[in-house]
Amino acid sequence: MYKGIIEKYRDFLPVTAKTPVVTLNEGNTPLIFSEDLSEEIGLKVYLKYEGLNPTGSFKDRGMTMAISKAKEKGATTVMCASTGNTSASAAAYAAKCGLKCAVLIPDGNIALGKLSQAMIHNAKVIAIRGNFDDALNLVKAITEKYPIELVNSLNPFRIEGQKSGAFEVCDSLNDAPDFHAIPVGNAGNITAYWKGYKEYHTAGKSKTLPKMLGFQAAGSAPIVLGHAVEKPETLATAIRIGNPASWKPALAARDESSGLIDSVTDEEILSAYKRLANGGVFAEPASAAPVAGILKLKAQGYFKDFKGGRIVCTLTGHGLKDPNIAIKNVGQPVTLNPDIKDILKEVGL
Numbered sequence: 001m002y003k004g005i006i007e008k009y010r011d012f013l014p015v016t017a018k019t020p021v022v023t024l025n026e027g028n029t030p031l032i033f034s035e036d037l038s039e040e041i042g043l044k045v046y047l048k049y050e051g052l053n054p055t056g057s058f059k060d061r062g063m064t065m066a067i068s069k070a071k072e073k074g075a076t077t078v079m080c081a082s083t084g085n086t087s088a089s090a091a092a093y094a095a096k097c098g099l100k101c102a103v104l105i106p107d108g109n110i111a112l113g114k115l116s117q118a119m120i121h122n123a124k125v126i127a128i129r130g131n132f133d134d135a136l137n138l139v140k141a142i143t144e145k146y147p148i149e150l151v152n153s154l155n156p157f158r159i160e161g162q163k164s165g166a167f168e169v170c171d172s173l174n175d176a177p178d179f180h181a182i183p184v185g186n187a188g189n190i191t192a193y194w195k196g197y198k199e200y201h202t203a204g205k206s207k208t209l210p211k212m213l214g215f216q217a218a219g220s221a222p223i224v225l226g227h228a229v230e231k232p233e234t235l236a237t238a239i240r241i242g243n244p245a246s247w248k249p250a251l252a253a254r255d256e257s258s259g260l261i262d263s264v265t266d267e268e269i270l271s272a273y274k275r276l277a278n279g280g281v282f283a284e285p286a287s288a289a290p291v292a293g294i295l296k297l298k299a300q301g302y303f304k305d306f307k308g309g310r311i312v313c314t315l316t317g318h319g320l321k322d323p324n325i326a327i328k329n330v331g332q333p334v335t336l337n338p339d340i341k342d343i344l345k346e347v348g349l
């Protein structure tokens, strides 16, 4: 039976026989081949569909580690700042093992699905009049002073767990891809994937290393601009972050891999979001950023020397997290009388 990423990749993780493994069987997510994108880009494009984790995002890979280590240490309470998915994941894993969980979210800018998750798992949810960066600063100040475990990606165990995404990609493809495209918010995940790829390579589990391609939203692109953004804006709320905690390691991932970190507009994100859904894959807007990004790079001729190579895009979270944005961008259902003729006409028969 599959038992989650800690049991699967124990040899690569800082756990011992004494670590109490708190798991919801996260990981083992599908790597889906996209015919549509492969044809357009000219490389084989695979989608790592992280929306199929237990709470619907990749955050579960890091949270199983962070919560297991908090439990091992004897903590009673965990805390995080969140644009939504970290709080959903922290709340669920804390509930699984009886830890108290408090989350600070930016008031009014959290997707409905994510909020419902933190609430139903009984976290103490506190909306701050401020943005994510403000919330994270508060959580840092509180957890430095009080006996509460911080479970944001500043917690190194989060990165450790999240690197399992890279292991799974290599296991599925029998090597690393040529490129790995990923959204960048607080920049923990690009850091984690690069760490994972390097460790697998060192261990002889893969022969090559990918170029890391990170994508920020144009209104929240501090790394691309080279300075913090005071009032980050984007409809992709999961990457609406103006001062990423893992800024430096993200630059290292970019430079060591000879990759890049670029930005995509909300328009490009929405278009990629709908295109993914047209191909049967429902991912949240932030997850569409890497797809928008590789389409942008293709248009610039970036991939012309890599025909037939492989690109993996991490689709970080499930589309159901943010149902409002889906409905808003495709219109409402048609309402008809219960009449077969009218229905057939509407269907186009």
Ligand SMILES: *Cc1c(COP(=O)(O)O)cnc(C)c1O
Residues within 6 Å of the ligand: 057, 058, 059, 085, 086, 153, 183, 184, 185, 186, 187, 188, 189, 190, 238, 239, 284, 286, 287, 316, 317, 318
């Ligand atoms: C957290 C999150 C991101 C950003 O990941 P970072 O590690 O903060 O860069 C992107 N997409 C989704 C859906 C997320 O939940």
